[in-house]
Amino acid sequence: MGVKRFEDLLVWQKSQDFAVNIYRNFTLQKDYSFKDQISRASVSISNNIAEGFDRRTNPDFIRFLYIAMSSNSEVRSMLYLSERLEYLSSENVKKLIDQSNEISRMIYGLIQSMK
Template identity: 65%
Template sequence: MAIKKFEDVIVWQKAQEFAVAIYSEFTNCKDYGFRDQITRAVVSISNNIAEGFERGTNADFKRFLYFAVSSNSEVRSMLYLAEKLSYLGIPQSLILIEKSNEISKMLYGLIKSITKP
């Protein structure tokens, strides 16, 4: 059965949960530039999945999934920096980095599933 709406895409759901986790973690961060950048990037993950899905073609969907991969990579890079800047402790950064890696694997799996052989 084909997925009818982007809300049913599991990686979109995971990306939304990831965004909530990032927002929760950085809500009190006084480095406003850092906080703005990481929250914009994390929101971009699920938004690109949704936008690509609604385009209606596999080619467009695939292109937007790659945008989501890029945004996810940006968030993960910033998580490493957050740890180095002591904005996050090591245990929390590892948890969030693992969530990012899981989303990345799911995105690549979805890209592979819609790519014609």
């Protein structure tokens, strides 16, 4: 039996958790443009998984999964920058990057399974 709803996808669930963690880590950030950009990119991951899933064709879903992966890469890049700017501790950045890398592997695996 296949997945019937995007909410049942573990990668979507983990992407939602990741966005919540990003929001929580940057809540007090005074660099509002940075906070806005990383927050929007983190939300884009799960949103693109959901939108692609509901397109109901594998090629469309795969295209949106690649967009989700790109948003995830954007967040990861900004996390490295946040460490250099001393917005977050190295320990927090490492935890978030590990979470991001896990999501990337899951998205890539899903793409490969659909080809």
